Amino acid sequence: MNPSTPPTAPVRVLLCDDHAVVRAGLQALLDSADGIEVVGEAGTGEEALALCARLRPDLVLMDLQLGAGIDGVETTRRLTATPGEDGPRVLVLTTYDTDADITRAMRAGATGYLLKAERPEEFFAAIHAAAQGRMALSPPVATRVMAQMRHPGPTLTDRERDILAHLSQGLANREIARALFISEATVKTHLGRIYAKLGVDTRAAAVAIAKEQRLLP
Structure with missing residues (x-):
């Protein structure tokens, strides 16, 4: 130097x-x-x-x-x-x-x-x-x-957004199913798709990302 x-x-x-x-x-x-x-x-x-x-x-x-x-x-x-x-x-x-x-x-x-x-x-x-x-x-x-x-944001269906909204309120799968008049198995199927689209593997992470990306209705 x-x-x-x-x-x-x-x-x-x-x-x-x-x-x-x-x-x-x-x-x-x-x-x-x-x-x-x-x-x-x-x-x-x-x-x-x-x-x-x-x-x-x-x-x-x-x-x-x-x-x-x-x-x-x-x-x-x-x-x-x-x-x-x-x-x-x-x-x-x-x-x-x-x-x-x-x-x-x-x-x-x-x-x-x-x-x-x-x-x-x-x-x-x-x-x-x-x-x-x-x-x-x-x-x-x-x-x-x-x-x-390359793929900037997930595209959620109206039903997936509804489930996310209930998820953000802390509802369990059974409670979400009852509120939306669908089966608990259907809720689980939608959650799996939501997790895959958001790149998460937990309910808390899904809600956090949904809030940050303004995906909640």
């Missing part, structure tokens, strides 16, 4: 994961990387919000599942709610790679989405890219994102 060139400031990273062992492993790994400095760690979304306000990191490494309290998606949404240079970028680091999880995280404002199986050198490169505002995606995630762009 030219002696007259000032050194580049390291990327200041906050870790957010509800497992202390995972945070310790990430800390050790990032300590070995050039140009990256871990400035804090949080075990909950609420703690991450408080630490970000105080430490002002450049980037938050965010897990999606955070146990009790707000999850990683909601934490990401709150961190990125006010666009501008002052807030941190958020890079999701998780084991979950369903379409629903990816969609929710990206719509919440995440700059990237990495799987925990990523190799260290690719992990470090993604941190630097995300800190600069460039999209960073694991290859399997990038493939899913491209597929979603």
Whole structure:
């Protein structure tokens, strides 16, 4: 490096994961990387919000599942709610790679989405890219994102929308069947189709995606 060139400031990273062992492993790994400095760690979304306000990191490494309290998606949404240079970028680091999880995280404002199986050198490169505002995606995630762009949104039938609406009210299959004057087996069949169209495998995820994509009547 030219002696007259000032050194580049390291990327200041906050870790957010509800497992202390995972945070310790990430800390050790990032300590070995050039140009990256871990400035804090949080075990909950609420703690991450408080630490970000105080430490002002450049980037938050965010897990999606955070146990009790707000999850990683909601934490990401709150961190990125006010666009501008002052807030941190958020890079999701998780084991979950369903379409629903990816969609929710990206719509919440995440700059990237990495799987925990990523190799260290690719992990470090993604941190630097995300800190600069460039999209960073694991290859399997990038493939899913491209597929979603080719097929931007699910098309639900009127009956499927009705079932989703009742699902969002917390009704069980039997209660939905009674309300719509159909059999419980028919409800299950429709739910299977809804899950497939939304790329989810749970009732809660189906309702979350339906609300975000405004699929509810």
